[in-house]
Amino acid sequence: MNSESNSQLALCDVSVSFGGFVAVSGLDLAVDRGELRCLIGPNGAGKTTALDLICGKTRVSGGEIRFEGRPIHELKEYEIARAGIGRKFQVPSVFRELTVRENLQIGRSHHTGVFANLVRFGGSTDDNEVERLAELVGLSDALEMAAAHLSHGQTQWLEIALILAQDPALILMDEPTAGMTGQETHKTAELFNRLRGQHTLIVVEHDMGFVRDIAETISVMHQGKLLAEGTLDEVSSDQRVREAYLGSGGIGHA
Numbered sequence: 001m002n003s004e005s006n007s008q009l010a011l012c013d014v015s016v017s018f019g020g021f022v023a024v025s026g027l028d029l030a031v032d033r034g035e036l037r038c039l040i041g042p043n044g045a046g047k048t049t050a051l052d053l054i055c056g057k058t059r060v061s062g063g064e065i066r067f068e069g070r071p072i073h074e075l076k077e078y079e080i081a082r083a084g085i086g087r088k089f090q091v092p093s094v095f096r097e098l099t100v101r102e103n104l105q106i107g108r109s110h111h112t113g114v115f116a117n118l119v120r121f122g123g124s125t126d127d128n129e130v131e132r133l134a135e136l137v138g139l140s141d142a143l144e145m146a147a148a149h150l151s152h153g154q155t156q157w158l159e160i161a162l163i164l165a166q167d168p169a170l171i172l173m174d175e176p177t178a179g180m181t182g183q184e185t186h187k188t189a190e191l192f193n194r195l196r197g198q199h200t201l202i203v204v205e206h207d208m209g210f211v212r213d214i215a216e217t218i219s220v221m222h223q224g225k226l227l228a229e230g231t232l233d234e235v236s237s238d239q240r241v242r243e244a245y246l247g248s249g250g251i252g253h254a
C-alpha cells in the first residue's frame with residue numbers, strides 16, 4: 001500500500017451521508033502519480049460516490065482529500081478540474097452534431113463559446129494535437145465524421161480524447177467499458193495501457209476481464225470503506241472480498 005504522504009491523491013477518513021444514509025464511511029485511499037488504479041466492489045459499495053467526492057461533485061461530510069499535497073475537498077468542482085483532475089462520466093457529453101475533429105478542437109481550447117472556438121482554430125499546432133489525440137484513441141479515420149454517427153465505443157473514446165485534450169494529471173473513469181462490445185472493450189484496454197504512466201488513472205469497473213487486462217493495484221470497496229487492496233490474484237483470493245461479493249455471483253461476475 002502507498003504511503004499517503006507521498007501520494008499524488010490521498011483520501012483520509014473520508015465520509016459522506018445522504019439524508020442519514022452513509023454511502024462512504026472512513027474511506028482511506030492513496031494513489032501515486034502515474035498509477036493505473038482499478039476501483040472495484042459490489043453494487044452500492046460507494047465507488048461512484050468516491051469519484052464524485054474526489055472531483056467535487058459531492059461534498060465530503062468528514063475527512064480530507066489531498067491532491068498534489070494540497071487539500072481539495074473544499075474547492076469548487078471547476079477549481080478541482082483546474083487543479084488537474086478530469087472526470088469521465090458514464091454518459092458522454094460530446095457535441096453530436098459536430099465532427100470528431102470539431103469536438104477535439106473545442107476540447108483543446110481553454111476558452112468558452114463553442115462557435116468562437118471553431119472560428120479561431122486552424123493553426124497547425126492545434127491541428128497536429130487534434131490528430132495526435134485522434135490517433136491515440138483510434139479515431140484517425142473518423143475525424144470528419146459527425147459524432148452522432150459514431151458507434152457507442154467510438155463515442156466513449158471521443159469522450160476520453162476530450163478529457164485528454166485538457167491534459168489532466170489525474171483522470172477518473174466511471175465504468176468506461178459499459179455497453180461496449182468485446183472488441184471495443186479490448187481496444188479500450190489497449191488505450192488505457194498506452195495512457196499508463198502518462199496520467200494517473202482511477203478506473204471504476206465491473207468487467208473483471210477488462211480489469212485483468214489493465215490492472216496493477218486494485219482497491220476493493222465495500223459498504224463505503226476500503227476492504228482490500230492488492231493485485232487481482234491477491235484480492236480475488238481474499239476471503240473478505242469473496243464474502244462481500246456473495247449474492248452478486250462472485251467477483252468474476254461483478
Ligand SMILES: Nc1ncnc2c1ncn2[C@@H]1O[C@H](COP(=O)(O)OP(=O)(O)OP(=O)(O)O)[C@@H](O)[C@H]1O
Pocket residue numbers: 018021022023041042043044045046047048049050
Ligand atoms: N445522491 C444520493 N442520494 C441518496 N443515496 C445515494 C446518492 N448517491 C448514492 N447513493 C447511495 O449510496 C450508495 C453507494 O452508491 P454508489 O453509486 O457510489 O455505489 P457504486 O459502488 O458506484 O455502485 P454501482 O457499482 O452499482 O454503480 C448506494 O446505496 C446508493 O443508493
